[in-house]
Structures are given as C-alpha cells and as structure tokens.
Amino acid sequence: MDKLQISLERIKSMTEDFSDRKIVAKGRFWKQYEGKVAHANKYITLIAKRFDSKSDKQYHHFIKELEILSNYKHQNIIGLEGYYQDTDEAVIIYKCASNGRLNEHLNDANVTWMKRLKICIDVACGLHFLHTSGVVTKDIWIIHTDIKSSGILLNRVWRAKISNLESSLFDGEHKVIEDVTDNAYGSLGYLDPEYTQSGEMTHKSDIYSLGVVLLEILCGRLAWVEGCEDPSQSLAPLAKQCFKEGKLDELVFEGIKEQIDPESLTTFVEITLNCLNDDKGDRPEASQVVTQLRKAMEIYENSDLMYEPKLPGDYEELLRFTKMDNNPKKKDIYNMLREGVLLRDKEVCLSLGSNGERHYMVSARKFSYKNRWALKWKHIQQLRSLLIAFSLSLSLIYMQN
Known part of the structure; x- marks a missing residue:
C-alpha cells in the first residue's frame, strides 16, 4: 500500500486544484475529477475520487472502498491506481475508462446486441466475484448495495468494470435505511423494493439492481426518466407490466431490435425478469445470471441474424458454385466463404478476409507467358495454397463464366 500513495500536490496538479471543470461525476459523498499525469514518456488519464470532507461518513466510505479495491482484484472490478489520505483529504485514484459510463451509451445504436450481451456478462461476473470473493461457498462476502449503469465503466475494448464500492457491506454488516425519497444521485430506479419496505439489504438486493441494468441495456433507456415521481413509475415495474400484457417487445431499443434473435431474446428476458422477482428468495444467484446470459450469447452467435x-x-x-444443401445456416455459409469457394471450373478461389474483404486466387494454368521459364517465382507466405494471387473483380469472373 505504501507504493500506491500519491502526493496531494500531484493530485492537485492533475485536477487543476480540484477544479469544477475537471468534475466528471458526483455521488452522495464524493466527486470524481479527470486529469492526465506523465508516465513512461507518455500521459495517461486518471480519475481522482475525492470524498467529501464535510461528511461525517467520509473516512468510513474512503476506507471501505480502499480496502475492497486493494484486496479484491478482478477484471470486472475497477482497479486501484493510488490513494492519498490525511486529516482533511481522502482521495482514491483509478484509471479512466476511455469509453466512459454505461448510462452514456444505452441509446447508442453502435453498441450492438453482441456488445451489450458481453457488457451484461461482465457486470454479472463482477458481481458474482464480489458476492463470493472468488470462492465457491454459501457465504456472501461483499454486497455492493448501489449497482447502477452510471457506476459501470467501459474501457477501451468495452470491458465493463464495476465501480463505486464505498457503500458496500462485508458479510455480517447491515445497511442503515437511508432517505430514498429523491433521485438526486440516480439510485431510485435500481433499489430493491424489499429494502425500501424493511431496510434490509442483502446480496439479492444487488441482483434486483442488476436486473434493472439488464433492462436498461435491452431497452436503451435509463430506469428513471424525466416525469417519474416514484419508483413504481420506473423501468422495472413498467417492463414487468408490459411482459404480462405481451408487449415487452415494444420497449426493446429500436437501434438493436433487428439484430436480436428471438430465442436469444427469450433467454435474456427470462433471467432479467427473474432478477426482478418481488420475493428475493425467488431471485437467482449472480452465477446463474452469468450462465443464462452466456447461453443467450451462444444462441445469438449461432443465429442467422449474427452472420x-x-x-x-x-x-x-x-452459392451456385457450391454443393451446399438447400437453406443452409448463415453461419455455415460464412465459414465456407472464409475457407474459400472454388469458381470457374475450380481454377479461381474466392475467400473472405476477417474484415469482409474479398481475396481471389487464380490458378497459374489460366495464364500463358512468352519465355515463361525465364520468370523468377517467389513464395508468398500469406497464401494458403500454391496458387498465384491476383486481385480481380467479381464481374470479371462472371464474364469469364
């Protein structure tokens, strides 16, 4: 931990003395500032999470998050880069997620159904790790208590990382019921209804919040939108009512609706609604959510809509040049084209590259040269056969046919 300490002067330099211009997020007990620091002959972007010195809970929340981040490391939990603490200041430093926060991309059609499924799996995996600390036991180790899309960060390759662990509970701890009558920090739409009634927070409360996030990803909108007056009007109750009426499809984000395989959607919706069960005893464990989400992705990966x-x-x-059966799966057609299709009396081979580009390989027997024995031939490492590669248009091949 000594190696992770960062001077207050360096943090102030990076955040321009905690300038409001550098604020990228706010919580009930903290503000986050973005800044760049020199590292190995380049600059890297970091986030400084400064806990409110005026709050009597400052020290408790700082220590809780610092302890979890330093002792529980996982690819789907935000990583600790450094910290600073004295009698007046408490700051935690972690890397900036270059693709921002999940809530910023919900209605982005460029975030495909496949990418959304991977994000969902990442979040569920991170939550499973917190609940079990990587050990398969019946004991629940850490309850996050505040899972929401604004607290899920997305790195350069769109891997999701859970953040904001300052309110987490260790096994055996109890959360004191707080005032949840306003949505100043965007938590109302995610709260387990049982918590608002009994004040008891369990790991199944995290599962309910996870279900809300899954809904947001499917529907392309926040759980709590302008016009909501209480949690009963938020996304989860609305989605459950639409499901009962057979109208859940109307809530699916238009930007991804045509990408979703019906069977994949059914599997996704079933586990999501199970997370939102009113009775916490009927909600699944995080590991079960991971299993079903991976199943939904596997179904989609083998669907025609994917290929x-x-x-x-x-x-x-x-396909006229092949011997494939009638109505082949799009996956089989794609794999066949990746391997290569013989055209023009088996003297021209067409194959697709990883980015969809076309490659043509033409047999040397199709060409004749004067003084051909004087030519020098070279081996091209990239070719998968002893054919000479020529870049031809498909129209030319058809003309030759």
Whole structure:
C-alpha cells in the first residue's frame, strides 16, 4: 500500500486544484475529477475520487472502498491506481475508462446486441466475484448495495468494470435505511423494493439492481426518466407490466431490435425478469445470471441474424458454385466463404478476409507467358495454397463464366 500513495500536490496538479471543470461525476459523498499525469514518456488519464470532507461518513466510505479495491482484484472490478489520505483529504485514484459510463451509451445504436450481451456478462461476473470473493461457498462476502449503469465503466475494448464500492457491506454488516425519497444521485430506479419496505439489504438486493441494468441495456433507456415521481413509475415495474400484457417487445431499443434473435431474446428476458422477482428468495444467484446470459450469447452467435451482416450482398449467387444443401445456416455459409469457394471450373478461389474483404486466387494454368521459364517465382507466405494471387473483380469472373 505504501507504493500506491500519491502526493496531494500531484493530485492537485492533475485536477487543476480540484477544479469544477475537471468534475466528471458526483455521488452522495464524493466527486470524481479527470486529469492526465506523465508516465513512461507518455500521459495517461486518471480519475481522482475525492470524498467529501464535510461528511461525517467520509473516512468510513474512503476506507471501505480502499480496502475492497486493494484486496479484491478482478477484471470486472475497477482497479486501484493510488490513494492519498490525511486529516482533511481522502482521495482514491483509478484509471479512466476511455469509453466512459454505461448510462452514456444505452441509446447508442453502435453498441450492438453482441456488445451489450458481453457488457451484461461482465457486470454479472463482477458481481458474482464480489458476492463470493472468488470462492465457491454459501457465504456472501461483499454486497455492493448501489449497482447502477452510471457506476459501470467501459474501457477501451468495452470491458465493463464495476465501480463505486464505498457503500458496500462485508458479510455480517447491515445497511442503515437511508432517505430514498429523491433521485438526486440516480439510485431510485435500481433499489430493491424489499429494502425500501424493511431496510434490509442483502446480496439479492444487488441482483434486483442488476436486473434493472439488464433492462436498461435491452431497452436503451435509463430506469428513471424525466416525469417519474416514484419508483413504481420506473423501468422495472413498467417492463414487468408490459411482459404480462405481451408487449415487452415494444420497449426493446429500436437501434438493436433487428439484430436480436428471438430465442436469444427469450433467454435474456427470462433471467432479467427473474432478477426482478418481488420475493428475493425467488431471485437467482449472480452465477446463474452469468450462465443464462452466456447461453443467450451462444444462441445469438449461432443465429442467422449474427452472420447475415457479415455475408457479401451476392452470397446467394456465389452459392451456385457450391454443393451446399438447400437453406443452409448463415453461419455455415460464412465459414465456407472464409475457407474459400472454388469458381470457374475450380481454377479461381474466392475467400473472405476477417474484415469482409474479398481475396481471389487464380490458378497459374489460366495464364500463358512468352519465355515463361525465364520468370523468377517467389513464395508468398500469406497464401494458403500454391496458387498465384491476383486481385480481380467479381464481374470479371462472371464474364469469364
């Protein structure tokens, strides 16, 4: 821990003395500031989470988050980069997530269904780790208590990382009921209804909040939107009512609706609604959520909707040159084209590259040269056969046919 200590002067330099211009997020007991620091001949962006010195809970929340981040490391939990503490200041430093927060991308059509499924799995995996601390036991080790999309960070490759662990509970601790009548910090739409009634926070309260986040990802909107007056009007109750009426499809985000395989959607919706069960005893464990989400992704990975966009527009015309059965799966067509299809009396081979580009390999027997024995031939490492590679247009191949 001594190696992780950062001087207050360096933190102030990076945040321009905690300038309001550098604030990127606010919580009930903290503010987050973004800044750059020199490291190994380059600059890296860090986040400084400064706990409110005026709050009597400052020290408790700082120590709780510092303890968890320093002792419980996981690829889906935000990593600790450093910290500073004295009688007046308490600051935790971690790396900036270059793709920001999940709540900023809910209605972004560029975040595909596959990418959304991976984010969901990441969040569920991170939560499972907190609940079990990586040990498969019946004991619950850490309860996050504040899972929401604004607290889920997305790195450069869209890996999701859970943050804001200052209010977490260790096994055996109890959370005191707090005033939840306003949504100043964006938590109302995620709260377990049982908690608001009994004041008891359990790991199944985290599961309810996870279910809300899964809904947000599916529907492309926040749980609590302008016009909501109480939690009964938020996304979770609305989605459950729409499901009962057979209208849940109307809530699915239009930007991804055409990408979603029906079977994948059914699996996703079932586990999401199970997370939102009124009775916490009927809610699944985080590990069960991970299993079902991976199942939903596996279904989609093998669906025609997954592979249709990857196929060339004239793939049906190309099938004339193959011996594939009628109505083959799009996945099988794609894999066949990746391997290569023989055209023009088996003298031209067409294959698709990883980015969908076309490669043509033409047999040397199709060409004749004067004084051909004087030519010098070279081996091209990238080719997968002893054919000479020529870049031809498909129209030319069709003309030759």
